[in-house]
Amino acid sequence: MSHQALRNMLQELNENKVYPSYVVFETMGKNQKLDVQKLNTHLLIVLEGSLHLENKNSQILQFFVPGNTIHQSPFVMNVQDSLKVMSDCESEIVLVHREFFLNFASNKIEYMEWLLEAVTENSSAFCFELMKFDLLPEKRIIYTLQTFCKKIHAHEDSGYFKLPDFITKTMLSRYGGVSRKTLDKILVDLAEQRLLIKQDDTFFVKRHFDNEKSSVSATK
Amino acid sequence: MSHQALRNMLQELNENKVYPSYVVFETMGKNQKLDVQKLNTHLLIVLEGSLHLENKNSQILQFFVPGNTIHQSPFVMNVQDSLKVMSDCESEIVLVHREFFLNFASNKIEYMEWLLEAVTENSSAFCFELMKFDLLPEKRIIYTLQTFCKKIHAHEDSGYFKLPDFITKTMLSRYGGVSRKTLDKILVDLAEQRLLIKQDDTFFVKRHFDNEKSSVSATK
Incomplete structure (x- = not known):
């Protein structure tokens, strides 16, 4: 999905949201820590800038750049105390309520395919990170x-x-x-x-x- | 998705396949190497047994057990020469033509959600692997x-x-x-x-x- 198509999708989701909190556009300053509680209910999409995932020892596990998503909540993985998501520069992110997205995407298969592709990309990227050692x-x-x-x-x-x-x-x-x-x-x-x-x-x-x-x- | 529901889904896909090669049930013997070429067109689902992904140095990167899927082709990641998929014991796997699955799942959103969940699980598992070091x-x-x-x-x-x-x-x-x-x-x-x-x-x-x-x- 092109960046413009991604923005269009988010716009459509924004226009159809049931509650204001279902689609939230946010700007993060440089070196700002994300409140990972937000990932409990929402998936995060990076529109501009760069975020990274780091562990307690400040090892960087992954970068998330425009088009990337953080779909999984660290709470589901029970690693909420071990992982931090930080912004590397001023970044524009969108938080989309997960259930709302999935419901909406059930009638828009291309949105579901986008998410599948984004999560597959994360999986591949983590695999690459493992291989580099x-x-x-x-x-x-x-x-x-x-x-x-x-x-x-x-x-x-x-x-x-x-x-x-x-x-x-x-x-x-x-x-x-x-x-x-x-x-x-x-x-x-x-x-x-x-x-x-x-x-x-x-x-x-x-x-x-x-x-x-x-x-x-x-x-x- | 329960194991039975997974088997039912595969049965349904099998009954509706356009070509015989679209859904293939296979048994792998112990310590058998998967021909990763198959992952170019098909996604792999483990029904019984255990497979693992290893790199050239025989480091094990991930296990795939019943219910798990290998969705991404190493060729897409350009690491086909660096990764091997091996069976750990006699294992039952299913290869499902990727495009056929996605087309079929476009009318069966729960199948799409199953795949999304399976890929998310892989992503989390790789993240865990990185964290353990x-x-x-x-x-x-x-x-x-x-x-x-x-x-x-x-x-x-x-x-x-x-x-x-x-x-x-x-x-x-x-x-x-x-x-x-x-x-x-x-x-x-x-x-x-x-x-x-x-x-x-x-x-x-x-x-x-x-x-x-x-x-x-x-x-x-």
């Missing part, structure tokens, strides 16, 4: 960055993706599963190989087509 | 076993789950993300704490209610 730290970092850039359709120029500003070194170490010290070494190595370029305060990541197929299968 | 190896092993037993509704007696025979030590080390040597030490520790009991060749895992809420949130 198989890679050596250096490959893991570049793979993490490439995957993230593809996910957000990052701006590409001359074979390099431009990393969003909010991906700081600290964040990268928390997402890549390496210490800050290790990360610094890795970044130097990646720069030497021209896989990662820093210009002013912006990082550029090589799109690296050769790596695409082999990166996940690389062994220790 | 936060735990110390000992906690990780017991948590892994408890979660698995709950998932398969393992037989419970006097507060202990009976582990299926196919969960061998080798398998446990591959699923728990610890070496065989470390695992042996852990198993001794767990036995001393009566969290794990071995009787003849069968392992019993303490259900350990106290641990349920805190296990995931335990820090290193």
